[in-house]
Amino acid sequence: MHNSTSRQRMLRALNLQATDHIPCCFMSFTALRKRCNENMYELAKAELAMGLDAMLFIPVAPRSKRLSHPDLRGLPVRHHPDVVVDEWRENTSNGLGTLHKKYITPGGVLSTAVQLSEDWPHGNHIPFIDDYQVPRSLKPLITKPEELEALQYLLIPPQKEDIIQFSQEAKEANQFIEEQGVLLAAGWGIGLDMACWLCGMQNVTLLSIDQPEFLINLLDMIHAWNLKRMEVVLSAPIDLFIKRAWYEGCDFITPQFFRKAILPRLMVEVEAAHQRGAKFGYICTSGTKPMLDFYLAAGIDVLIGIDPIQGTYTDMALLKNKLGQRICIWGGVSGAITVEMGSEEEVRTAVDEAIKTMGPIGFILSPVDNITVDTPHTWENIESFIDEWRKHS
Numbered sequence: 001m002h003n004s005t006s007r008q009r010m011l012r013a014l015n016l017q018a019t020d021h022i023p024c025c026f027m028s029f030t031a032l033r034k035r036c037n038e039n040m041y042e043l044a045k046a047e048l049a050m051g052l053d054a055m056l057f058i059p060v061a062p063r064s065k066r067l068s069h070p071d072l073r074g075l076p077v078r079h080h081p082d083v084v085v086d087e088w089r090e091n092t093s094n095g096l097g098t099l100h101k102k103y104i105t106p107g108g109v110l111s112t113a114v115q116l117s118e119d120w121p122h123g124n125h126i127p128f129i130d131d132y133q134v135p136r137s138l139k140p141l142i143t144k145p146e147e148l149e150a151l152q153y154l155l156i157p158p159q160k161e162d163i164i165q166f167s168q169e170a171k172e173a174n175q176f177i178e179e180q181g182v183l184l185a186a187g188w189g190i191g192l193d194m195a196c197w198l199c200g201m202q203n204v205t206l207l208s209i210d211q212p213e214f215l216i217n218l219l220d221m222i223h224a225w226n227l228k229r230m231e232v233v234l235s236a237p238i239d240l241f242i243k244r245a246w247y248e249g250c251d252f253i254t255p256q257f258f259r260k261a262i263l264p265r266l267m268v269e270v271e272a273a274h275q276r277g278a279k280f281g282y283i284c285t286s287g288t289k290p291m292l293d294f295y296l297a298a299g300i301d302v303l304i305g306i307d308p309i310q311g312t313y314t315d316m317a318l319l320k321n322k323l324g325q326r327i328c329i330w331g332g333v334s335g336a337i338t339v340e341m342g343s344e345e346e347v348r349t350a351v352d353e354a355i356k357t358m359g360p361i362g363f364i365l366s367p368v369d370n371i372t373v374d375t376p377h378t379w380e381n382i383e384s385f386i387d388e389w390r391k392h393s
Helices: 006-014 032-033 039-050 144-152 160-180 192-199 202-210 213-232 255-275 288-296 315-324 336-339 346-356 377-392
Strands: 055-058 085-088 098-105 108-115 137-139 182-191 240-244 280-283 302-306 328-334 365-366
Touching: 006 144, 006 182, 032 108, 032 240, 039 160, 039 240, 055 160, 055 255, 098 377, 108 144, 144 213, 160 182, 160 213, 182 192, 182 213, 192 202, 192 213, 192 240, 202 213, 202 255, 240 255, 255 280, 255 288, 255 377, 288 315, 302 315, 302 365, 328 346, 336 346, 336 377, 346 365, 346 377
Parallel strands: 055 182, 182 240, 240 280, 280 302, 302 328, 328 365
Antiparallel strands: 085 098, 098 108, 108 137
């Protein structure tokens, strides 16, 4: 273990093996990424230069290149070539207006509309799927079972050019990780988060209770689409496949619905990753406490995003006791509250508590889930965060 590379250290942590010291890998670091001009390779090198552990995530396309799916990292999202898209803006009395979008497909017409706000980031465009449009939605894209026939034309598998591009990118990435010694991660997988984008979060919660079969049929479509995307990503020799599941906690659905609708599909995805030699990471930063037995049953390798402040029902000691023998834990400190807004003492106390509660084996320290604010105060707290981590190393 002496003088391990970052990649070796991270892999040992994911395998629940002893490491030369607890790894510290920021699950997302937007403030530094922007300083690196959105170059993920330069970001990894910058993190290593700070003494952190790092991972390279592929595909590396930044948000600016994912106009139809800014919050879904990974392969491009394609529609059937026969789909016709129409977008227009309508003026309203508040001066901001509304945006409308229509997808005319061989299976029918789908439409959506959003109320514009001053912080709307997409101009006169409504992405296919996106966090921003959900709270501003006047009409979600999917509202009834009859619309699923049309939706299938918006969820087509990766195309030949996508597969070729990813294969080339994977070769470049593997050369980089050999040279730099960083973990290679890929994804994202997607499930209920996609349903929340398509239907609205409150609507998904209600559907899970009032029309569960409709929601399960939608999840089946998303699952089949997701598996096709996984096949491409897992064709590369990656270390870790990551699924985003921010909305699969008990903030949005009951444990009973998770057991019935989420768990069986999650088990298939985990097995697909394991068959290709990749670890399976699952990002859920809130509402995890009632789901811990399901994570064990699914066989995930690492639960990413343990936030002791913003995560509802987060109990770090219980997490370690319940999962620690079989699942690696990644996180431990609130990024938005503690690192970006807290005092130096609060940062050091949070790092110390996270390490003592969830370390040393099977634990990766990180702010959760991101550091986005680029201010002198934030960077001073990052320095304190790293310094306190080093004291435990």
